[in-house]
Amino acid sequence: MDYNEEITDEFNGVKLWWSANRTTPRTQQFSFYPGADEKRFYTLKFHKRDRQVITGIYLSHVLKQGKAIAADNRQRKLYSNGAGQGWLGNRSSTTWTHVAFEHPATFDTLAMDEKKKREIKKDLVTFSNGKEYYAKIGKAWKRGYLLYGPPGTGKSTMVAAMANFLNYDVYDLELTTVKNNVELRRLLIETSNKSIIVIEDIDCSLDLTGQREEKKKKKKKDDKNEEGDPISAMSKNEERKESEVTLSGLLNFIDGIWSACGGERIIVFTTNHVEKLDPALIRRGRMDKHVEMSYCRFEAFKVLAKNYLDIDSHPLFGEIGNLLEETDMTPADVAENLMLKSDDDDDDDEVETCLKNLIEALKTAKEEASKKAEEDARLKAEKEQKEKEEAEKEQSVKEDVTQDAISAKEVKDNGVIH
Numbered sequence: 001m002d003y004n005e006e007i008t009d010e011f012n013g014v015k016l017w018w019s020a021n022r023t024t025p026r027t028q029q030f031s032f033y034p035g036a037d038e039k040r041f042y043t044l045k046f047h048k049r050d051r052q053v054i055t056g057i058y059l060s061h062v063l064k065q066g067k068a069i070a071a072d073n074r075q076r077k078l079y080s081n082g083a084g085q086g087w088l089g090n091r092s093s094t095t096w097t098h099v100a101f102e103h104p105a106t107f108d109t110l111a112m113d114e115k116k117k118r119e120i121k122k123d124l125v126t127f128s129n130g131k132e133y134y135a136k137i138g139k140a141w142k143r144g145y146l147l148y149g150p151p152g153t154g155k156s157t158m159v160a161a162m163a164n165f166l167n168y169d170v171y172d173l174e175l176t177t178v179k180n181n182v183e184l185r186r187l188l189i190e191t192s193n194k195s196i197i198v199i200e201d202i203d204c205s206l207d208l209t210g211q212r213e214e215k216k217k218k219k220k221k222d223d224k225n226e227e228g229d230p231i232s233a234m235s236k237n238e239e240r241k242e243s244e245v246t247l248s249g250l251l252n253f254i255d256g257i258w259s260a261c262g263g264e265r266i267i268v269f270t271t272n273h274v275e276k277l278d279p280a281l282i283r284r285g286r287m288d289k290h291v292e293m294s295y296c297r298f299e300a301f302k303v304l305a306k307n308y309l310d311i312d313s314h315p316l317f318g319e320i321g322n323l324l325e326e327t328d329m330t331p332a333d334v335a336e337n338l339m340l341k342s343d344d345d346d347d348d349d350e351v352e353t354c355l356k357n358l359i360e361a362l363k364t365a366k367e368e369a370s371k372k373a374e375e376d377a378r379l380k381a382e383k384e385q386k387e388k389e390e391a392e393k394e395q396s397v398k399e400d401v402t403q404d405a406i407s408a409k410e411v412k413d414n415g416v417i418h
């Protein structure tokens with residue numbers, strides 16, 4: 001609103017007039033900051049019979065709307081943590097740095113089962129409106145999501161869609177650069193409200209899955225190789241400092257030790273190997289919602305076809321639908337085939353070429369999958385045969401030993417037989 005401009009509003013049948021004003025100071029003192037002494041205010045005019053409505057509900061309605069608009073217009077941020085450099089070039093504590101978050105993914109463009117999408121959106125809305133509820137039940141206002149599925153099924157895309165849906169910032173937490181639990185806690189305390197904290201590929205981020213021994217062995221081997229080269233050993237020493245963040249450190253964070261610093265945070269773990277994760281890490285209550293991101297089926301394909309080709313139907317959809325039901329292809333691979341090669345998405349030939357390419361790719365994938373299944377079956381049969389032969393061999397050795405024992409007993413009982 002400009003100064004001296006007046007706008008009319010209407011609320012529940014009540015008409016009112018807003019105007020923006022300012023006062024300039026009478027004394028003409030010198031100031032470094034032009035306009036520092038200026039007073040700005042809004043004037044609201046309405047009929048006195050409507051006073052109750054205006055002071056009762058209208059003003060809080062305006063404040064609420066204002067906050068919502070400010071939140072919508074807010075430039076959201078994508079934070080990531082990286083190892084900083086100390087004075088001597090050594091590794092110092094990791095800190096958050098940020099860039100503008102501008103990922104275009106939304107739930108509309110996310111290719112997945114519609115029912116699942118609706119369920120997730122409902123869960124997110126319930127969470128973000130749940131301030132009083134969380135306070136009432138005495139729980140930290142946070143929610144954990146575990147997104148699991150093969151690479152390219154849209155786990156990162158889902159995080160972006162969630163952030164855009166809720167208007168939250170995203171903190172991409174790289175655990176391997178966090179020195180220890182103390183540093184983890186500091187980083188988490190520095191996160192702001194209304195944010196999603198993501199740990200991608202949690203199975204690779206930490207020694208939470210029994211890989212610690214492997215790494216120790218490798219380190220021992222490297223140390224041995226560097227024994228004769230102290231300079232390279234010194235320079236690598238800093239670089240190689242492993243994260244000492246522990247499972248219990250991470251569990252404490254999820255359980256809300258840091259909840260004293262406020263709420264409204266969503267924690268997301270993504271993994272390609274859910275079976276590798278420690279059950280303590282992903283039990284319900286910590287990771288409240290487990291979402292499987294799966295291969296592209298027909299319903300998800302239709303979303304991609306709309307996104308990439310701007311079509312809702314096509315005579316080739318039937319064939320594609322059948323192939324997708326029989327073949328496991330990730331949405332990322334399907335999307336790759338649907339990328340137009342020119343910028344003319346009205347070009348019917350181009351659309352058809354894309355769909356035909358996809359059909360070819362699906363047929364190839366189907367053939368490869370069936371070859372692989374045959375090969376797996378052959379290897380399995382071979383293995384079973386080998387195990388059977390070994391068991392038989394073992395059994396025959398056992399029988400020989402028993403026979404020897406019987407013969408020895410007979411010799412003992414009956415004397416030496418010549």
Ligand SMILES: Nc1ncnc2c1ncn2[C@@H]1O[C@H](COP(=O)(O)OP(=O)(O)OP(=O)(O)O)[C@@H](O)[C@H]1O
Nearest residue numbers: 109110111150151152153154155156157331332335
């Ligand atoms: N479900 C999906 N809906 C829409 N686009 C998708 C989907 N899955 C994958 N894509 C497309 O494929 C690309 C890769 O997907 P994304 O990085 O989200 O997969 P991911 O499961 O996180 O993979 P990774 O496990 O390798 O990190 C995305 O940029 C997006 O264009």
